[in-house]
Amino acid sequence: MKNLYFLLMIAISMTIVSCGDDFLNPVPTSGVSAAGFYENEAQLEAGVINMYDGIQGINSTSTNDNHGIQREFYLTEMRSDNTKSKSSEGEAAQFENYTIESTNGIVADYYRSMYDVVFRANTVLENIDVATTKRAQFEGEAKFVRAYANFNLVRLFGDIPLLDRVVSPSETDVQFTRVSKSAVYDLIVSDLTTAIAGLDDSFKTRASKSGAQALLAKVQLTLGNYPEARTLCESIVNGGGFGLEPEFKDVFYSEGNNEVIFAVGYISDDANDSQDFSAEMLNAVGRTTGVNYVTAEAMAALDEFGGNRAAYSYRQDDFQNEFYQVVKYLPNGDENLGIDPVSSDPTLAGNDWIVLRYSDVLLMHVEAIMAGGANTVDPVARASFEAVRARAGFTDSVSEVTKQQLLTERRVELAFENHRFFDLIRFGSAIDVLTDFSANNGYSFSGTSLLLPIPQREIGLSNGLLMQNPGY
Amino acid sequence: MKSISFKNEKLLSLLFIICLTFSSCTDDFVLPEAGSLPDNTLPSASFSFSQTDPEDFRVVTFTNESGSSTDYLWDFGTGDTSSDKNPAYTYEAGEGEYTVTLTSSDRNGETATVTRVIQVIEPEEPDAIVPVVLNGDFTAGQDDWKISSFSGGTTSPFNSSSDGSSLDYDGNDTGAKTAGAKWTQSTSAGSQLSDNTRFAYQAFTVSANTTYIVEWEYAIKADVDDLPDGDVMIMQILDGHYDDGADALNAPVISEHIGDQALGKGNFTLVETEFESNDSGQIAIWISGITSEDAYVDNVKLYPKE
Numbered sequence: 001m002k003n004l005y006f007l008l009m010i011a012i013s014m015t016i017v018s019c020g021d022d023f024l025n026p027v028p029t030s031g032v033s034a035a036g037f038y039e040n041e042a043q044l045e046a047g048v049i050n051m052y053d054g055i056q057g058i059n060s061t062s063t064n065d066n067h068g069i070q071r072e073f074y075l076t077e078m079r080s081d082n083t084k085s086k087s088s089e090g091e092a093a094q095f096e097n098y099t100i101e102s103t104n105g106i107v108a109d110y111y112r113s114m115y116d117v118v119f120r121a122n123t124v125l126e127n128i129d130v131a132t133t134k135r136a137q138f139e140g141e142a143k144f145v146r147a148y149a150n151f152n153l154v155r156l157f158g159d160i161p162l163l164d165r166v167v168s169p170s171e172t173d174v175q176f177t178r179v180s181k182s183a184v185y186d187l188i189v190s191d192l193t194t195a196i197a198g199l200d201d202s203f204k205t206r207a208s209k210s211g212a213q214a215l216l217a218k219v220q221l222t223l224g225n226y227p228e229a230r231t232l233c234e235s236i237v238n239g240g241g242f243g244l245e246p247e248f249k250d251v252f253y254s255e256g257n258n259e260v261i262f263a264v265g266y267i268s269d270d271a272n273d274s275q276d277f278s279a280e281m282l283n284a285v286g287r288t289t290g291v292n293y294v295t296a297e298a299m300a301a302l303d304e305f306g307g308n309r310a311a312y313s314y315r316q317d318d319f320q321n322e323f324y325q326v327v328k329y330l331p332n333g334d335e336n337l338g339i340d341p342v343s344s345d346p347t348l349a350g351n352d353w354i355v356l357r358y359s360d361v362l363l364m365h366v367e368a369i370m371a372g373g374a375n376t377v378d379p380v381a382r383a384s385f386e387a388v389r390a391r392a393g394f395t396d397s398v399s400e401v402t403k404q405q406l407l408t409e410r411r412v413e414l415a416f417e418n419h420r421f422f423d424l425i426r427f428g429s430a431i432d433v434l435t436d437f438s439a440n441n442g443y444s445f446s447g448t449s450l451l452l453p454i455p456q457r458e459i460g461l462s463n464g465l466l467m468q469n470p471g472y
Numbered sequence: 473m474k475s476i477s478f479k480n481e482k483l484l485s486l487l488f489i490i491c492l493t494f495s496s497c498t499d500d501f502v503l504p505e506a507g508s509l510p511d512n513t514l515p516s517a518s519f520s521f522s523q524t525d526p527e528d529f530r531v532v533t534f535t536n537e538s539g540s541s542t543d544y545l546w547d548f549g550t551g552d553t554s555s556d557k558n559p560a561y562t563y564e565a566g567e568g569e570y571t572v573t574l575t576s577s578d579r580n581g582e583t584a585t586v587t588r589v590i591q592v593i594e595p596e597e598p599d600a601i602v603p604v605v606l607n608g609d610f611t612a613g614q615d616d617w618k619i620s621s622f623s624g625g626t627t628s629p630f631n632s633s634s635d636g637s638s639l640d641y642d643g644n645d646t647g648a649k650t651a652g653a654k655w656t657q658s659t660s661a662g663s664q665l666s667d668n669t670r671f672a673y674q675a676f677t678v679s680a681n682t683t684y685i686v687e688w689e690y691a692i693k694a695d696v697d698d699l700p701d702g703d704v705m706i707m708q709i710l711d712g713h714y715d716d717g718a719d720a721l722n723a724p725v726i727s728e729h730i731g732d733q734a735l736g737k738g739n740f741t742l743v744e745t746e747f748e749s750n751d752s753g754q755i756a757i758w759i760s761g762i763t764s765e766d767a768y769v770d771n772v773k774l775y776p777k778e
Contacts, residue, residue: 374598399601399677404526431533432524446558447520447535470518470537 038127041134047124048138051145052206054117055264059274059348061287063105066113069264069353070277072418073292074106075156075452080420081437082298082411086283086290086323098438098449101456102472108455110156114149115163121146122166140198143191144207144215148355150191151219154184155422158451158469162187176462178454185223192216201241204256205265205352210236214261214356217364222426230368233361236261237384242358244391249312251357252328253339261356268331268343268350278331278342278349283319285332285346290317294324297437298415306412307392311337313415326416329353354417362388363410366401367426375402388413403427425450446471515541517576517586524560529594533560534572541576541584548572549590567594600684600776601753603676608772609641611651619673622717629672630655630759636770637689637740643771649738652770655705655761662701662762672759673720675713676774680753683777686727687744693765695734702762705731705769709747710756720758726750740770746777 038044057068077083078095085092094100100107124142131138146164153160162179164187195212202208213232220229236242245251245259256263267273279286281293294314302310315334317323327334331349333341343350362384369381376382377400385401388409398405410423424430431447438445448471459466518537525531536544536557546554548561549570563570569589577583606616610632617629636652638645659670678684690705709727714720727747735741749755757774761767 374595377599377601399603400599400679402598428522428524429526431522431535432526435524435533447533448537470539 038123038130041131044124044127044130044138045134047120047127048141048206051117051120051124051142052264054113054120055145055148056266056273056275057113059271059276061276063109065109066116067109067276068113068117069152070275071106071110071113072152073277073281073416075110076418076421077292077416079449080424081295081433082415082420083292083326084295085288086293086320090288092288092291097443098434098445100449100453100472102453102459102468103456104453107452108457111153111455111458114153115161117149118146118163119166121149122163126166136198137200140195140212141207144195144199144212147188147191147195147212147219148215150184150188151215154181154188155222155425156452157454160184161466172462172465176458176465178467185219188219189216192219204260205263208262210239210241211262211356214361214364217361217368218356221364221367222422224372226368226371229364233365233368236358236361237365242361244359244362244387246391248309248391249337249339251359252312252351252354253342255352259358260352260354261358261361263355264353266350266352269345269348270350271348274343274348274350275353276347276349277353278329278351279347281326281329282332282346283317283323283325290323290325292326292416293317294326294416295441297440298411299324301408302412302415305408306415307389307394309392309412309415313412328416359388359391359413360419363406363413366406370401370403370406373403375400377401385409448472511578511580511582513540514582515539515576515578515584517541517574517584519572519574519586519588521572521590523592528562530563530566530592531560532563532590532592534558534574536574536576538574538576538584541578543577543579545575545577546572547574563592567592598679600679600682601677602776603678603774605676605757605772605774606674609650610636610653610770617653617672617674619671619717619720620715622671625667625669625671625717627717628659628670629653630670630769631659633768635737635766635768637691637768638738639689639740639771641771641773650770652768653759655763655767655769657764660699660702660762660764661706661760663699664702664762669760671717671720672769673714673717673756675754675756678749678753678755678774679776680749680751682749683746684749685744685746685773685775685777686729686757687742687771687773687775688759689740689742689770690731690733691737691740691768692732692734692763693737693767695732696764698764699762702764703732703734703767704763705761705767706759707731707743707745708758708760710758711750712752713754713756720756723756723758726755737766737768740768 038047055068057070058065074095084096091104091106094104121142124138128139159178159180161175161177162184167174192212192215195207196209199207199209199212201210213235217229217232242261243258245257250257251259266275276286280288280291283290299314302313312327314324315327317325329351330339331342331346331351333339365384366381369378370376381401382398386397407427411420424433430450434445451469453472454466454468459468516539520535520537521532523529524533544555544557546559549572569591571589573587575583575585613632614629618627630653633652633654636650638649640646640650653672657664658668661669686709688707692703695703707729708725710720711724711726714723727745729743729745731741731743733741759769
């Protein structure tokens with residue numbers, strides 16, 4: 001009986017004094033997870049930097065990693081008449097032949113990477129309320145990055161799933177419903193407009209006001225809104241914050257120079273922050289035997305219209321003289337051209353990737369004034385055109401600029417900077433030019449080749465929701 | 473070991489053969505279509521189009537965006553058809569609306585059709601280059617009107633004169649004479665051609681095959697009928713640019729106006745001559761005079777016809 005009372009006392013006391021939930025389930029202090037992160041502005045800044053890390057991508061040879069924009073040249077330059085692979089084999093050759101399959105790993109890599117970037121931007125925006133003094137800046141940066149990723153995706157894939165907030169893995173309808181291009185562009189324009197209002201020009205490897213203006217100008221040109229594009233270009237041209245480098249070589253080998261508006265920064269010989277696209281463009285230095293090699297058509301255009309830019313755009317391959325390589329991103333230098341090595345290990349290159357530069361803005365200015373016509377005789381347009389050509393060594397004045405002349409000038413000025421494919425589409429010349437190019441080289445171009453296939457893995461995961469692009 | 477008796481053996485083998493006969497395969501052979509599922513993905517017809525030829529706007533390239541189909545029949549709306557996958561078709565009739573129908577079918581005989589009205593649009597004329605005439609009112613002396621060289625002649629373009637038109641370059645009457653260019657008997661061409669003959673020359677780049685107007689004023693002091701081909705002022709548009717006056721003299725002429733109104737010194741006649749520029753867009757103005765007295769030119773302008 002006494003024992004019974006004793007036991008009863010213990011039982012009652014145990015019921016009253018039980019452990020609280022936070023004693024039994026403590027939040028780990030050494031292992032950080034998103035659930036407990038983003039509590040103050042400093043942590044949010046880490047999230048902001050994380051977005052640029054996503055754009056940078058991982059420098060690795062594993063195909064399962066997200067390589068960010070390091071693989072972008074396959075999807076743009078190699079699909080245009082500017083470059084091709086050296087050996088015409090493997091997944092790389094699918095791009096130049098226009099025989100891309102929905103199982104192509106490089107396409108899947110880029111798709112994944114860009115949506116990862118969108119997720120990182122959405123994460124910042126979800127936690128934007130912890131920001132104090134830098135709220136407008138961080139919101140601007142996140143929206144710039146989100147618009148940048150969406151712009152790349154919509155131009156390459158057409159209608160795409162639109163993610164304007166962080167979604168959970170169970171929300172499959174949002175992840176796998178393709179939204180019309182016009183709705184995607186509405187979000188891009190709105191995001192960039194907010195970014196322009198909230199940013200200044202403090203950074204070149206992070207979002208800036210001029211970067212957002214230049215990117216929005218390109219978006220407006222793509223949509224055919226020429227007056228808006230012209231105003232945006234003129235904000236930059238008349239703003240005086242940027243200028244053309246006198247030496248073309250310095251644009252690429254003098255990091256953060258006055259012509260660069262927005263670039264993706266890399267650090268030499270650093271395992272975490274370097275890039276490998278420079279090495280892939282060389283002969284068997286990277287994992288491939290050589291890709292992004294220059295086509296005969298591109299060389300002919302550079303020789304005829306490039307002026308002093310040709311020497312700093314392409315060169316002959318030392319090891320296989322019948323091939324020609326891109327010169328703008330050499331990691332290991334070139335004595336003949338007076339270019340110093342950028343890193344000691346060429347596969348850990350530090351060459352930045354320039355997304356927007358002042359010369360592009362000048363040429364977009366001409367395009368905006370031309371407003372889709374066959375030519376322009378406007379003196380303001382001619383002045384911008386002449387400025388770009390003067391740096392290349394063509395000092396004569398022009399009495400008119402035709403659409404074809406502008407397209408060619410963009411090709412030789414911005415060769416191998418991932419613009420050619422989109423320029424051809426914007427100028428309405430893609431089908432015409434690429435059909436001829438394909439016929440001359442035995443490739444298989446057709447109108448449906450202008451869009452990439454949605455990665456097969458996504459189609460499979462979507463369980464019937466995601467429809468593939470025509471032709472794949 | 474006890475062997476089976478002969479009689480049992482025979483009975484057994486007989487039974488065995490009888491069993492075989494009755495238990496032979498009676499199942500049907502498995503045909504190739506066993507386990508087939510019906511084709512639930514029917515063809516869908518869709519296409520896009522663009523005018524892709526920069527030289528000829530009537531060429532339309534069609535891009536086939538049909539799904540799950542193998543054979544195609546296009547009807548271009550003009551009576552012509554095609555069974556190519558991505559045909560290019562020239563609409564001979566030019567600008568307009570055409571009803572295009574695409575029928576996509578698969579090998580099961582299922583079809584899908586789409587009909588769209590497409591617009592073939594003629595692109596606008598490109599803007600014409602507006603050339604700038606330098607020293608068109610002759611207020612800057614003989615600047616800008618000299619040819620680079622002249623074998624067997626002089627590069628002096630004219631005599632500078634203060635007896636030009638009373639109109640300034642914008643067409644406003646100043647009330648007094650302005651600067652002009654003068655020709656005299658010693659600088660005349662034609663029957664008076666000598667190594668002192670003066671020609672005014674200025675080169676221009678204009679849009680090819682476009683209508684331009686050359687506008688100028690001239691005055692002739694008197695026509696005394698002592699010259700077989702005078703007294704006139706001659707405005708010519710030459711085909712091409714020239715470095716040597718001797719070549720310019722023999723150059724092909726796109727347009728020529730011979731002004732013969734002898735209204736007296738200071739009484740200018742305004743001339744506007746239309747002409748079609750050449751394929752290269754490289755033209756030049758070439759002015760000369762044939763006179764025994766004095767003849768004057770002022771306010772030379774060159775612009776595209778609106």
